[in-house]
Amino acid sequence: MATPPVPVVAPTPGTPTPSTPDPTTAPARPAPRWLVTLPLMLGGGALIALQSQVNGALTGRLGTGLRASALAALVSFGSGLLVLSLLALLHRPTGRGVAALGGAVRRRRIPLWLVLGGLGGAFFVASQGLAAPTLGITFFILCFVAGQAVMALVVDQRGWGPNGVTALTRSRVAGAVLAVLAVAVSGAGLLSAVPVTGSLLVLAALPLLAGAVNSAQQGVNGRLAAHVGPWVTTWNNFWVGTLGLVLFLAVALLRPGHLTGLPTEPWLYLGGLCGIGFIWASTVTVRVHGVLVVGVFSVAGQVVTAALIGLLTGPGRPGPTTWAAVAVSLAGAAVVGLAQRRRHAG
Template sequence: MLTPTTASPRLKLATAPLMLLIGGFVSLQSLINGELASRLGTGLRASVAAAVSSFGSGLVLLTLFVLLHPGSRRQVATLGRRLREGTLPPWMVIGGLAGGLFVASQGITTPTLGVALFIVCVVAGQSVMALVVDHRGWGPSGQTAVSAPRLFGAVLAVAAAVLVGLQAGLDPAGAGLGLLLALLPLVAGAGTSVQQGLNGRVAAQVGPWATTWNNFVVGTTGLLVFWLVTFALPGQLTAPPRDWWLYTGGLFGIAFIALSTVMVRIHGVLVLGLWAVAGQVIAAVVIDLVVAPEQLGVLSFVAAGLTLVGVVGAMTLRARGVR
């Protein structure tokens, strides 16, 4: 069985770029869903519609895969049986709601904050909540002591998020809204860590593809309900844009989850998380430099740099055996 202890050093080195790619996929999905939201109309209605499109398209693709793949069909059947028998608590399979919140926050905040600031806030939320998930034993490995590498990375990630809040609130006229927008991806990132912990426990019982499919079912359902609520709020929808790439967000979501499932068996949770964070931040800054350079200020680069220092420092501490 392939594990971080049995994987060869050559395999680990060869697959390291894939962990960066995982983070890059998250940043690309944020760009796509943010752009789709801005083209679909105004208000929460358009932002949530973009999230529904992303999650819904992913659900359609995954459902087709499950129908065509016998092993995945058996996993889904096992999931349903364990829920009926009560051996799998219902609360353990609602992690997809956090995924829905994350995708919705992409459409709500990235048009204003930019991809780089959005990702830095997400990373801060993920890093802090990961400490809580490990400490409380919500993940598949049970209770895990807070490690010095992860604590180091989390502290610098939070410092970076504070700078993002300052950057977002530099315009006095929009300070309140800017700070609120910076808070949303922070919460969404925290929810992602909870989702990963729950997913790990479910996957250990029913398998990775059934877990992924269930996440998209739950997330899409939650987003559809939220979308209906937004029709009571200000906003409007316009005709869907025709650019095909605006509808690939769900595909990047599936690629992120599928690659993570393989990489975690080779590198472990902490190493995968650190490399993925680096990939998110690097890709996000590059995207904003190309697409929206006006959204990058001095504090944006400082925040991204702090996050990367936290990642490199955490990996260095871990390599030296610091726990």
């Protein structure tokens, strides 16, 4: 028997058809990824500033000399590795991912160089211990950011990061310059007191190289995260970085200095948690924005957070140069952020 035809009912005037969703009931479109991840990049920079404060205080409590800074870095990385290893034990997908990463490297499905990103953090700490006492922390950070910005342009332009080739534009160069300028403005008074000598310029090569390695590390982390996810990538960074810092501490113990024992204040051991947050945030956001944008926003987050720390805990209010540095850093973030928006829109 033939199936009777289904009657066609004409829609009531004003009633939306199935192909035309009712604007009053249709769900709102989610915000684009480039917009959602902007505060995540600023937050990552804020965590770097907090970690620097914590690790600096921990170094002073541990003793003197290079061995104290090396041990503080190892405590920071080691505590972060402990937290992430507990996560891998309690969270089955992360644990399986960590185990799978080791197998993939042994079978050469993932190249060895892709898991060495954590050495970038270890090299930064080592260069800080070797160069910062002579250069001063402000000049050290200035050189680090300069190396980071230049290498970030190269990594994105060559397509070494996870989001492909990003052309070199005036907006991107301007954003990188503003990031370096913000650090220079924030420490203008301290920089003027640094005597420029030949040995100082040679020593400045260490933070410059550390900044370049940091940008390469972010690109490597983004590519590894495409295979194993951000949490496994973060665990791998702390694992590799901790191994590197064990060797660095062994060398540092041969240098002058002394250790006084571990302090008892719990807040001095929060550097590892700050590092976890920063590495995870940069691993997630670099796949959306590229290395340069993450770096410029990170610098802005550091400058703003340092100003807020000075405002809340310092003996006096931050001066005009501090707020000028905040404005310059945010301007740099706005320049590269708007350029990234146009890129996504295109």
